Amino acid sequence: MIEFLPLGKITEKYSDEIHRAVLRAVDSGWYLLGSEVSAFEREYADYIGTRNCVGCANGLDALWLILRAYMELGVMAPGDEVLVPANTYIASVLAISDNGLKPVLVEPKWSTLEIDEDELEKHITPRTKALMTVHLYGRLSWSPRMAEICRRYGLKLIEDNAQAHGCETLNGRRTGSLGDAAAHSFYPGKNLGALGDGGAVTTDDGTLAETVRALANYGSTQKYVFRYRGRNSRLDEIQAAILRVKLAHLDEDNSARKRIAAMYMDSISNPLVSMPQRLPEQSNVWHLFPVFCERRDELQEFLKEKGVRTLIHYPIPPHKQQCYEEWNGMSLPVTEKIHAQELSLPISPVLTDSEASQIIESVCEFE
Ligand SMILES: *Cc1c(COP(=O)(O)O)cnc(C)c1O
Numbered sequence: 001m002i003e004f005l006p007l008g009k010i011t012e013k014y015s016d017e018i019h020r021a022v023l024r025a026v027d028s029g030w031y032l033l034g035s036e037v038s039a040f041e042r043e044y045a046d047y048i049g050t051r052n053c054v055g056c057a058n059g060l061d062a063l064w065l066i067l068r069a070y071m072e073l074g075v076m077a078p079g080d081e082v083l084v085p086a087n088t089y090i091a092s093v094l095a096i097s098d099n100g101l102k103p104v105l106v107e108p109k110w111s112t113l114e115i116d117e118d119e120l121e122k123h124i125t126p127r128t129k130a131l132m133t134v135h136l137y138g139r140l141s142w143s144p145r146m147a148e149i150c151r152r153y154g155l156k157l158i159e160d161n162a163q164a165h166g167c168e169t170l171n172g173r174r175t176g177s178l179g180d181a182a183a184h185s186f187y188p189g190k191n192l193g194a195l196g197d198g199g200a201v202t203t204d205d206g207t208l209a210e211t212v213r214a215l216a217n218y219g220s221t222q223k224y225v226f227r228y229r230g231r232n233s234r235l236d237e238i239q240a241a242i243l244r245v246k247l248a249h250l251d252e253d254n255s256a257r258k259r260i261a262a263m264y265m266d267s268i269s270n271p272l273v274s275m276p277q278r279l280p281e282q283s284n285v286w287h288l289f290p291v292f293c294e295r296r297d298e299l300q301e302f303l304k305e306k307g308v309r310t311l312i313h314y315p316i317p318p319h320k321q322q323c324y325e326e327w328n329g330m331s332l333p334v335t336e337k338i339h340a341q342e343l344s345l346p347i348s349p350v351l352t353d354s355e356a357s358q359i360i361e362s363v364c365e366f367e
Helices: 007-012 015-028 035-048 060-074 088-097 117-123 146-154 206-216 239-249 250-267 296-304 322-327 333-341 353-365
Strands: 054-058 081-085 102-106 126-133 156-160 183-186 199-203 220-222 289-292 342-345
Touching: 007 015, 015 035, 015 239, 035 199, 035 239, 054 206, 060 117, 060 126, 060 146, 060 156, 060 183, 060 199, 060 206, 081 088, 088 102, 088 126, 088 322, 102 117, 102 206, 117 353, 126 146, 146 156, 199 206, 206 220, 239 250, 250 289, 250 353, 296 342, 296 353, 333 342
Parallel strands: 081 102, 081 126, 126 156, 156 183
Antiparallel strands: 054 199, 183 199, 289 342
């Protein structure tokens, strides 16, 4: 059976280095807000290309902290609107609504799966304060035009970079440095994954970074003095030590994903299955490899019988979830079509060529 994502194998690839890093953190006697976290923050900020990086507990918190910091700084107020792609993972939307802000769901383009830039301006009102772009599946979801729209309407551009560590624009700028602030998740299955939860905020804005740092530490800027009503959201020393090892190998791991993706793109040919649109090589780090099929559930069952495990990202869009009952009647046809037809093929830095060939053959055989 070809597993969807064999995390054990991915860890094993760098196990000696990871073991050494974990022991170093354990033996240091210092477990939170110490030298591993500050070293990782510096290394990750350098990698992404921002002046600041603040570690936190997970990707949802990273998104939440950015928005809350803007609220504390008076940039946004409860009831203000944030544009977000309708086909994103629930966390992007939760971070907005949990802050008392209003998520405004914008349809993606079927061809790119990314937020439809032609739709953006129709949704902008005097209360719109930000656009949250999501580099879903590892694909760059940014353009000079998107940046220009944000500038013209005075919107903060926030990147959800949970799925696209290492993704670049045509001129080599990395996702996470393209807007005003970016949220990163280091959930184990992400391209840069910890062995537990982790997250970070990157930004060039020093005031925003300091506000995020305070909010993630109970709202404190000085021990036992509380400026904001914050929360406890910290990246721990052991995860930071592991992430430093994984970060040093991220480009190598992304190259392995790109090589598998190129094999799929070149060799999968089945009139019943549509492939994702090609982007320039540096602009897709292939967190997932989505294909589309009208008989998606049958394709998934067929592949399972052939020994290939797949997953759906995601079966139910945010506006059809019970937790957002007020949106259940909304019609977002492109989003709904993506959710009805998407199937993710296995892709990871440890997938072998022979496994990739078996997957290609199996998808081609579906009829
Ligand atoms: C994983 C993910 C998140 C949330 O990250 P966690 O670390 O799991 O909280 C947010 N947005 C997107 C697009 C994600 O894929």
